[in-house]
Amino acid sequence: MTLFTVRMILTLKGLRYVAAFVSMIEVIIYVVGLGLVLDNLNEIQNLIAYAIGYGIGVVAGSLIEEKLALGYITVHVVSTNPDLAFTRKIREKGYGVTSWSSYGMDGDRLSMEILTPRKYELRLYELIQEIDPKAFIISYEPKRIHGGFWVKQVRKGKLMKNKD
Structure with a gap:
């Protein structure tokens, strides 16, 4: 089995x-x-x-x-803090982040889409919780990945170097 x-x-x-x-x-x-x-x-x-x-x-x-932990995970985050410093902190750790302003029931929000290898998934969740303990998080596995920032970063091994 x-x-x-x-x-x-x-x-x-x-x-x-x-x-x-x-x-x-x-x-x-x-x-x-x-x-x-x-x-x-x-x-x-x-x-x-x-x-x-x-x-x-x-x-x-x-x-x-x-x-x-084969493959990748896409994490969608909605933060109650619309400050773009949130996005910058995650990028500094080597994650690929796309962010945009959004509006929720109680006002402005920051929405983010983050792609990471599955082996770094828990580390990403911990980082998000440190920055915004109230963040709304949904994750899923993408079927295909093509182009963008991500391919270059994985080849460079930047995420593996940013363990802290």
């Missing part, structure tokens, strides 16, 4: 050939394991062990995916 989870994520991220290789290993393990269980159906502990292993595999797969 661990490999199944990782394979599905690789497929969704567009890494088809890597996913195909992982699936070959997955099916070998699956057939051998299932064969052992089916050959010994008279012993309930084999079935229980297989079921427990299956469940542990799901958990392990999700933990591995979390550590791999």
Whole structure:
């Protein structure tokens, strides 16, 4: 199941050939394991062990995916503070930010669209919360990314250098 989870994520991220290789290993393990269980159906502990292993595999797969943190995340932020210094502070940390003025129920707002590798997502949330603890945050995974500031910054590794 661990490999199944990782394979599905690789497929969704567009890494088809890597996913195909992982699936070959997955099916070998699956057939051998299932064969052992089916050959010994008279012993309930084999079935229980297989079921427990299956469940542990799901958990392990999700933990591995979390550590791999493949892909990018887009974070939409609406701040109650319309000050553009907010945008500047995030840019100084190496994030790509597009900002614009917006208007909410209680007045002027600052809206921002921020793109980051998933492995830096939590660091970005912490930074936003430091600047504006009341900020409204929505995140999602973009399907395609083309052009703009982002490609150059990722190649330079600027985000990795700004750990603090």
